[in-house]
Amino acid sequence: MSDIQQAITENQRRQAKLIWDFHQMGHALRPVDVAIGLGSHDLGVATHSAELYRAGLFPALVFTGGNSPTTAKVFPRGEAVRFREHAIGLGVPAKSILVEPNAANTGQNITLSREVLAQGGITPTTVLLVSKPYMERRSFATARKVWPDVEIICASEPLEFDDYLKSIGDEKLVLDMLVGDLQRVIEYPNLGFAIEQEVPEDVREAYESLIQDGFTSRLIS
Incomplete structure (x- = not known):
């Protein structure tokens, strides 16, 4: 051992x-209007977001997150920026990715991503949240509170x-x-x-x- x-x-x-x-919420995945990849120390979020994009589940993807004490050293230019680079390296077109680089908590992840989408002319009715596996329930509860008029589906790396x-x-x-x-x-x-x-x-x-x-x-x- x-x-x-x-x-x-x-x-x-x-x-x-x-x-x-x-x-973990155990949601069944299906096509949605947009996905939001929640920034963290776990680059697997970006990996899984890229896999789901390539599977055709959504046409546009937002990566959101600035830095936290856990990520400042590993992603010095910010979580969302690093996640975007990783996803592009895995085949997601740069034009399909929006970046929200300022959020410092999950509520801001959702609200600021909503603003970025609106600025891009996107008003979704279904949103896929991609997070760390143990963050699905909290991200779902937060999104249902701050963005109640969209349907929220949660996903994470199937580990x-x-x-x-x-x-x-x-x-x-x-x-x-x-x-x-x-x-x-x-x-x-x-x-x-x-x-x-x-x-x-x-x-x-x-x-x-x-x-x-x-x-x-x-x-x-």
């Missing part, structure tokens, strides 16, 4: 898998949990992110940032256990 595989215990892995499964851990190479970071995203799913409706969603009891218990184990670096105070 490698050092990476030993970074978390089997119990923590099981708890994280519960949260991972909950975060199994263990494969995603290996692809990132930092198990603690992934578990911190899983816990942080679930906290936002729980708390953001009370702050007016997202629609409310029911969280199953076993998922809440896994969340609380991982917090007790110290996976807290992405929690908001």
Whole structure:
């Protein structure tokens, strides 16, 4: 067993898998008016966006995101700019990609992308959000709150949990992110940032256990 595989215990892995499964929406993919690739540290978002474009699911794609503490060093010119370059390298025509380079959170990802689309003369009724696998539910809840008049479908790289851990190479970071995203799913409706969603009891218990184990670096105070 490698050092990476030993970074978390089997119990923590099981708890994280519960949260991972909950975060994914399980939406069936179909053609939409536009896709929005949500910026992050995970270049797989851009890879999957390019795959879905080549599959003919949408004619236009927005990459959105400036920088965060997690991405400033790896994507110094910004998440959206780097995602665009990656997608072009995978065969997406530059003319089909719009860039929103300023968003600093998921709400801004959605609202600023909407503005960029409007400036380009695009008023969609169906939108595909492409995100990290564990960000589907939060991005869905946010979009339903700030853009309620469009139909939202979520997508992410079709990776199994263990494969995603290996692809990132930092198990603690992934578990911190899983816990942080679930906290936002729980708390953001009370702050007016997202629609409310029911969280199953076993998922809440896994969340609380991982917090007790110290996976807290992405929690908001």
